[in-house]
Amino acid sequence: MPASTELLTVAVPKGRLLEESSHLFERALGVSPRKLLEGTRKLAADAPAAGLRFISIRAADVASYVEHGAAAVGIVGLDVLREEPRDLYEPLDLGIGRCTVIVARPKGAAPLPRGVAPRVATKYLSLAAHHFARKGVPAEIIPLHGSIEVAPSLGLADAIVDITETGETLRANGLVIEEEVLQVSARLVVNRVALKLHAERLRRLIASLREVVAAPVRKGR
Numbered sequence: 001m002p003a004s005t006e007l008l009t010v011a012v013p014k015g016r017l018l019e020e021s022s023h024l025f026e027r028a029l030g031v032s033p034r035k036l037l038e039g040t041r042k043l044a045a046d047a048p049a050a051g052l053r054f055i056s057i058r059a060a061d062v063a064s065y066v067e068h069g070a071a072a073v074g075i076v077g078l079d080v081l082r083e084e085p086r087d088l089y090e091p092l093d094l095g096i097g098r099c100t101v102i103v104a105r106p107k108g109a110a111p112l113p114r115g116v117a118p119r120v121a122t123k124y125l126s127l128a129a130h131h132f133a134r135k136g137v138p139a140e141i142i143p144l145h146g147s148i149e150v151a152p153s154l155g156l157a158d159a160i161v162d163i164t165e166t167g168e169t170l171r172a173n174g175l176v177i178e179e180e181v182l183q184v185s186a187r188l189v190v191n192r193v194a195l196k197l198h199a200e201r202l203r204r205l206i207a208s209l210r211e212v213v214a215a216p217v218r219k220g221r
């Protein structure tokens with residue numbers, strides 16, 4: 001197929017970004033990846049009228065698919081992009097999946113004695129290490145994959161670095177925010193080679209999405 005008629009592959013994250021990403025594509029191009037992919041075990045669905053093929057990918061893997069060119073375009077949280085920097089073009093803040101990477105500690109915990117390295121539980125190994133290094137604090141990073149907020153109450157950690165949105169999970173586990181590390185929203189990412197090969201089509205796709213991101217959402221959506 002010539003480069004001009006080939007479907008452009010869009011890596012759409014499963015999980016909590018799927019719904020809002022799908023709304024953006026539906027408003028911009030009239031196609032919803034969620035609707036195309038739901039109710040099937042197929043992980044790819046074509047939208048030929050839009051010139052796109054959507055693939056359903058775990059949020060943590062989208063950047064790899066796009067960086068290596070398996071997908072031309074993807075949607076990734078800024079937390080993921082800053083945790084593991086990639087050679088990707090990041091043309092658009094999609095304004096969805098807003099949350100904050102924070103340092104939290106048990107409510108009422110005494111300040112840590114100077115010279116004692118805090119034990120920090122997190123899945124953001126690099127963001128956490130850089131955050132404490134910038135402050136000159138020699139933290140011991142304890143890698144976890146989830147349910148981070150329970151670690152301090154079990155004596156596994158003195159602090160956590162994790163995402164918060166409503167603050168509900170922190171409150172329910174007796175934690176309070178000590179510092180903000182990174183304000184997060186989802187970004188559109190584009191493969192650098194694809195950007196050269198399909199410059200005009202990608203320029204139009206980015207422009208359509210930029211328009212709906214900037215436009216207020218009509219009531220009832």
Ligand SMILES: Nc1ncnc2c1ncn2[C@@H]1O[C@H](COP(=O)(O)OP(=O)(O)OP(=O)(O)O)[C@@H](O)[C@H]1O
Nearest residue numbers: 015016017058059060077078079097098099163165
């Ligand atoms: N509570 C939250 N509120 C808003 N956005 C969030 C929240 N938690 C995560 N996010 C954002 O959504 C992205 C995807 O999160 P999601 O929970 O769907 O996947 P994940 O658990 O990181 O990955 P996996 O697919 O491996 O389970 C995160 O990288 C972050 O940018």
Ligand SMILES: O=P(O)(O)OC[C@H]1O[C@H](OP(=O)(O)OP(=O)(O)O)[C@H](O)[C@@H]1O
Nearest residue numbers: 146147162163164165166167168169170
């Ligand atoms: O401030 P809140 O609105 O309570 O949201 C924060 C929670 O959301 C995310 O967890 P998720 O539900 O993705 O579970 P996991 O990371 O433990 O898999 C994050 O890791 C927090 O635990």
